[in-house]
Amino acid sequence: MPMLVVLSIVAVVASLLEWMTRNRPTHWYAVGEAVAVAMLLVATRTTSELSAYLAVAPIAAGVRHGVVTTLNVTLVSGLTAAASIAVDPEDDALSRMGEALPWLAIGLGVGLLASWQSRSTRDEAARQAPYAAAHQLMARIHHLASAGNVGLNSTSLAMDLDTAMRQATGGARSTIFVAEPDNTLRPLNGGEDVDRMAREIEIPASDRTPGAAVIPLRGVQQVLGYCVVVGVPRWTPELEESARNVADEFAVRLDTAVLFDEVRMLATSEERNRIAREMHDGVAQEIVGLGYIVDEIESISDHEQTRVLASSLRAEITRLVSEIRFSIFDLRQEVSDGRLASSLADYAREVGDATGLRVHLSLAESGPPLPSRTATEVLRVAQEAIGNVRKHSRADNMWVVLDSDGKRLNLEVRDDGIGNAEPREHHWGLQTMRERARTVGADLDITTRPDGGTVVSLRSPTTAPHEGETAHGHHRATG
Known part of the structure; x- marks a missing residue:
């Protein structure tokens, strides 16, 4: 009975860890459960009563992770059982190994079958993972934008960073550069000497202009850009630390703002094209149809005043159609x-x-x-x-x-x-x-x-x- 309780605890812990990492599957939990179960059962000589539990880890690995993990878990279980018997050899060593092997074989067979059956589900989850991550990111960005207290405009945010950096260091001004995917640097608040400011990043600190410093905008795994500050009367370690604190505070917001700019631009372009299609296929065609009706009225009417009014209306419809076509052209025009x-x-x-x-x-x-x-x-x-x-x-x-x-x-x-x-x-x-x-x-x-x-x-x-x-x-x- 005590061993059954311990195995239940191992199962609960493994299940909780699997559930907590359901969006990023980790194979080590299944391997760890297999090692713990084989060691407990063999070391305590309870394989005769509870050896069926040896099949649980390979089956769970098959359902959750696939063929490779099922094979690995089964192999690890077998090696752990053999090592446990070798450490404490007794006369019944072969008997204990004989009790474990059938259940490991059953676990391997059922695990492989479960892996084949659940392959489509795992493939679908793998295909959906990037979209789920993107959705989560966009939800967070939408929350920030809706809250209204965190700006997501890269240009205005660069101006705010410039102001905060000048206040923190006493510098005359600063230029903020963001790193593009092709490793080039793009200025967000450039000036006439933006090229000179960019060169300050490339040269060694000892060769920089007096009163100038380069503060990196540090992300989690990489440098997102640089803030070049000039006109500081005297740089001290305290000023440099203050500048780094300001840069770190703005770095993630600035990176998010640049990403949001790109997403917003793509979304805007798609929406403009959608509106243009609807205008062309919808209201424009209906107004053209009205023009045909007016032409018909003008051609069959015997009243001069009616024909004059129809002609005026036809001219207005022609003007309106022309305006709609210009609007569609405006919507579709892009910097391609x-x-x-x-x-x-x-x-x-x-x-x-x-x-x-x-x-x-x-x-x-x-x-x-x-x-x-x-x-x-x-x-x-x-x-x-x-x-x-x-x-x-x-x-x-x-x-x-x-x-x-x-x-x-x-x-x-x-x-x-x-x-x-x-x-x-x-x-x-x-x-x-x-x-x-x-x-x-x-x-x-x-x-x-x-x-x-x-x-x-x-x-x-x-x-x-x-x-x-x-x-x-x-x-x-x-x-």
Whole structure:
């Protein structure tokens, strides 16, 4: 009876450990149970009464883990039983081994059968494991975003880290870099000397600029990025420790924010495509159908006034269908090749061809591609500005200027229209453009063009205005 209680305790402990690791199966628990059971039964000479329990561990391993673990558990049980008998040999050693072997054989056979029967379940669990992990991560991110007390915008979070680092160290400013999957470093709050700041990371500490330090943003298993601080009057061990504490506090949040940016961008792109499909297959087709009905009314009516009204209605339907098609085009336009200039040129040229607007392009994009989210947000601002020119300005010409070196950018959309292309304060267009500008750390200005018309400017904070400069890059006119 005491041995039965001990075996029950071993079974309960093994079951609890298996349950606690059900999402990440661990084979060692099954092996440990096999060793404990074989040692207890053989050492206490209770194999004649309880030797059937030797089959439990291989069977459980077959159900839970598969063929390999079943074989390993059976082998370990047999070796443990043999070792226990060898340590304490008696006249009945062969008898005790003979009592254990049949049950080990039964356990092996049933375990292999159970392994084959449960293989599909384990394969399905293995296939679902990455999705379960992703779901768990997204649930946590959603909780953080919904709580509202932890920011998940990488740009604003980098600005917060810059402020906290300057307060902790007395530095003039700092630049935050995050490590990309290809081992390159991407600045989140770059300036004119971002290249020099990046070089501070690569050179030895003894060769760095006086008053500069590089603070790693440490993750659980790797360095997530670096915070380069400059302008500190005198670095002390206490200041360095304070800077590391600030970096450690922001590191996980910043890593989560960068991941959330990528997930949000992918989700937004998919949702835009879904809306575009529904607009094209749904409301656009129905409005086209209404146009056919209006055409039929105009053709069969004998009343002049009815025909005039039908003609006016047909013209309005045509205009509405055109607007819907432009909206679908806006939704589907993406920065597909990593370069903003080509996507912007395609969009502006399409608008010019469809409206008769003469479009002048001056696009200069050098250096590494802009971060995908930044490029996408800039494209959306350009779409809104170009859309306002198309719908409201009554312009003959539109100038689109882009100047980017991969870190700083300048975007301008100008027209020679009547000067009312600026979105009205109570409409969503202006607010949306400003929100997009803020998310990439840029400034948005909407002013009147001296020769008539409107100028929409989007600039990174360190880029000086250069109204009228279009000599660099490539110049092209369509119309």
